[in-house]
Amino acid sequence: MQQTNSTASKMSGRHWRLMFSDQVFKWFCLFSAIVLCVVLFSIVFFMGKTGVLTFEFVKVTEYFFSLNWNPGFDETATYGAGIFFIGTILLTLLTLIISVPISVGIAVFLAEIAPTRLKETVRPILDLLVGIPSVIYGFLGLTILVPFVAKVFGTQLGDGLLAAALVLSLMVLPTIGRISDDSIEAVPQKYREAAYAMGCTKLQTIFFVVLPAARRGIVSAIILGMTRALGETMAVVMVIGNVPQLAESLVQPTSVLTSNIVMQIMAVPFESTWNYALFFMGFSLLVVALLLIVFVRIINNRSEVQ
Amino acid sequence: MKKITIVMLAVAMFLSIFAIGAQARTVSGSITINGSSALLPLMLQAKKEFTARNPRVKMAVSGTSSISGPQSVRRGVAQIGTCDWDASTNVPGFKKFDGLVANKVAAIPFATIVNSANPVNNLTQQQLIDIYTGKITNWSQVGGNDAPIVVVNRAFGSGTRVNYTAKALNGATIIRSGANYKEASSSGVMATTVRTTPNAIGYIDLVYVTSGMKALSFNGVAPTVANVINKSYPIWGYGYMMTKGQPTGATKAFIDFVQGKTFQNGAVKKMKFIPIGAIK
Numbered sequence: 001m002q003q004t005n006s007t008a009s010k011m012s013g014r015h016w017r018l019m020f021s022d023q024v025f026k027w028f029c030l031f032s033a034i035v036l037c038v039v040l041f042s043i044v045f046f047m048g049k050t051g052v053l054t055f056e057f058v059k060v061t062e063y064f065f066s067l068n069w070n071p072g073f074d075e076t077a078t079y080g081a082g083i084f085f086i087g088t089i090l091l092t093l094l095t096l097i098i099s100v101p102i103s104v105g106i107a108v109f110l111a112e113i114a115p116t117r118l119k120e121t122v123r124p125i126l127d128l129l130v131g132i133p134s135v136i137y138g139f140l141g142l143t144i145l146v147p148f149v150a151k152v153f154g155t156q157l158g159d160g161l162l163a164a165a166l167v168l169s170l171m172v173l174p175t176i177g178r179i180s181d182d183s184i185e186a187v188p189q190k191y192r193e194a195a196y197a198m199g200c201t202k203l204q205t206i207f208f209v210v211l212p213a214a215r216r217g218i219v220s221a222i223i224l225g226m227t228r229a230l231g232e233t234m235a236v237v238m239v240i241g242n243v244p245q246l247a248e249s250l251v252q253p254t255s256v257l258t259s260n261i262v263m264q265i266m267a268v269p270f271e272s273t274w275n276y277a278l279f280f281m282g283f284s285l286l287v288v289a290l291l292l293i294v295f296v297r298i299i300n301n302r303s304e305v306q
Numbered sequence: 307m308k309k310i311t312i313v314m315l316a317v318a319m320f321l322s323i324f325a326i327g328a329q330a331r332t333v334s335g336s337i338t339i340n341g342s343s344a345l346l347p348l349m350l351q352a353k354k355e356f357t358a359r360n361p362r363v364k365m366a367v368s369g370t371s372s373i374s375g376p377q378s379v380r381r382g383v384a385q386i387g388t389c390d391w392d393a394s395t396n397v398p399g400f401k402k403f404d405g406l407v408a409n410k411v412a413a414i415p416f417a418t419i420v421n422s423a424n425p426v427n428n429l430t431q432q433q434l435i436d437i438y439t440g441k442i443t444n445w446s447q448v449g450g451n452d453a454p455i456v457v458v459n460r461a462f463g464s465g466t467r468v469n470y471t472a473k474a475l476n477g478a479t480i481i482r483s484g485a486n487y488k489e490a491s492s493s494g495v496m497a498t499t500v501r502t503t504p505n506a507i508g509y510i511d512l513v514y515v516t517s518g519m520k521a522l523s524f525n526g527v528a529p530t531v532a533n534v535i536n537k538s539y540p541i542w543g544y545g546y547m548m549t550k551g552q553p554t555g556a557t558k559a560f561i562d563f564v565q566g567k568t569f570q571n572g573a574v575k576k577m578k579f580i581p582i583g584a585i586k
Contacts (some may be wrong), residue, residue: 156454
């Protein structure tokens with residue numbers, strides 16, 4: 001390229017300016033990424049560091065396996081967090097049992113059965129549902145669902161695992177439904193055509209061809225829904241009853257990890273076993289949620305390789 | 307020499323008059339307030355009125371929970387810690403904070419509440435204690451319908467719970483489990499639960515008693531502001547501003563202002579607390 005001296009110097013000025021702004025932007029992006037990593041790492045580190053102090057005062061076996069949560073500031077205090085771990089596991093399972101069939105049903109309906117116009121109405125509605133703040137679900141659960149559950153089961157109180165699982169199911173439905181919907185939609189059309197060509201009915205095509213092909217996407221949808229169910233606090237604390245006891249039935253007030261943390265964390269002194277025990281509950285939730293997300297990544301990577 | 311001395315004296319006198327004058331006009335300094343969320347609206351109003359009169363005082367007010375008030379004063383992050391009970395004494399569940407001084411803000415009445423469909427209108431202290439400790443479990447045992455009693459409690463650390471346990475239940479240990487027992491995470495959840503659960507019993511700040519629930523008499527005395535003032539209704543407590551030692555400077559000026567007539571007869575009454583001067 002032919003250039004005069006003056007344009008060359010202009011060009012090099014522009015060149016340096018671009019080089020400079022590129023560098024600044026690059027460092028800014030790198031800095032942003034590093035800040036995020038540092039924050040995440042410090043959260044995990046701080047929660048863990050404070051949490052493990054519990055075990056200077058409480059035996060590990062007592063903490064995880066005892067069902068006697070009776071914290072306090074004297075000798076008789078016991079820190080059996082077993083009820084909360086069991087409660088969280090039961091609540092998450094119950095939520096998935098209710099929500100997975102329905103949300104996968106919605107996904108199949110949207111991707112395979114519904115006419116285009118209906119698809120275009122239902123999908124934005126599901127997207128809107130994801131954005132509803134959890135306190136609204138909790139409030140509706142408290143004022144409408146809990147009295148209703150009490151009436152149906154003939155109990156005095158409707159608070160408990162069932163009410164919480166119903167509220168959570170409603171909350172995770174759109175998450176699981178929409179991601180499953182996308183992954184079913186992504187199954188190549190030729191799979192369906194091949195199935196039909198071999199004489200499959202629509203039902204057979206869905207169950208034996210489409211769903212297995214979209215399996216990984218659906219599993220990661222379920223896991224993402226599960227992390228939301230695990231960590232949800234506001235809605236749960238309003239409908240679970242908040243009593244540290246093992247639920248003997250689905251409509252008995254009980255407690256889970258998140259609801260117990262939020263009920264008590266404000267009321268305990270900073271330097272106390274009680275506070276450490278609550279921090280360790282938070283740490284456990286954090287670790288489980290992170291592991292589940294790592295698991296989703298692995299599934300997605302493997303499906304890309306295939 | 308003499309001249310210089312006279313000039314110096316004059317200057318010194320002038321400066322000291324100026325300084326005294328400035329001090330008399332306003333106080334300066336910064337005050338951080340943290341603690342009870344029940345007292346937060348009152349503290350925010352007090353901040354507004356106080357800083358309008360004393361523009362050289364910087365104030366920061368926040369509300370988390372009662373226990374965080376005295377805690378943050380002890381740690382030195384706040385000059386005033388608001389608390390729904392006197393944190394310089396032992397209360398059920400909480401040890402006293404040594405070295406803190408309690409300064410009264412206002413009196414807060416509490417009420418025992420049941421669903422409005424419940425025919426019971428009065429409970430004695432002993433009946434309440436028996437209900438909350440699980441000895442009485444059916445409304446028919448206290449003159450009501452043949453229906454199980456649903457005990458609704460507030461979470462540990464709630465100022466309402468501390469006061470109610472101390473004044474209404476005489477410090478008794480409340481039951482901790484059962485199918486007809488639940489803990490409400492806030493006054494709002496307490497109100498909704500009692501409103502929607504026919505056989506529930508609970509307790510709440512008197513000002514939060516609304517439709518769908520009714521406040522019970524205690525030993526035959528109705529829960530009214532008048533009965534708190536004439537001391538026949540005992541379920542009430544003071545809200546406190548805890549300070550590290552006796553308050554000084556701007557902090558003292560603020561506390562004097564909150565306890566003064568203008569604020570007590572103004573904002574305190576308007577926000578439905580009872581002025582501290584009203585109770586003899």
